[in-house]
Amino acid sequence: EQYxxxxxxxxxxxxxLQYRQKS
Known part of the structure; x- marks a missing residue:
């Protein structure tokens, strides 16, 4: 989890932005 x-x-x-779209 830490990694x-x-x-x-x-x-x-x-x-x-990309991370938000992926989530």
């Missing part, structure tokens, strides 16, 4: 949180934060910092 995902780190990757999620990095992914959101680079493409928050």
């Amino acid at each position: 995902f949180s780190r990757v999620f934060k990095k992914s959101v910092g680079q493409s928050p």
Whole structure:
């Protein structure tokens, strides 16, 4: 869970729009 949180934060910092669309 911690690893995902780190990757999620990095992914959101680079493409928050894409992450929101995926979710």
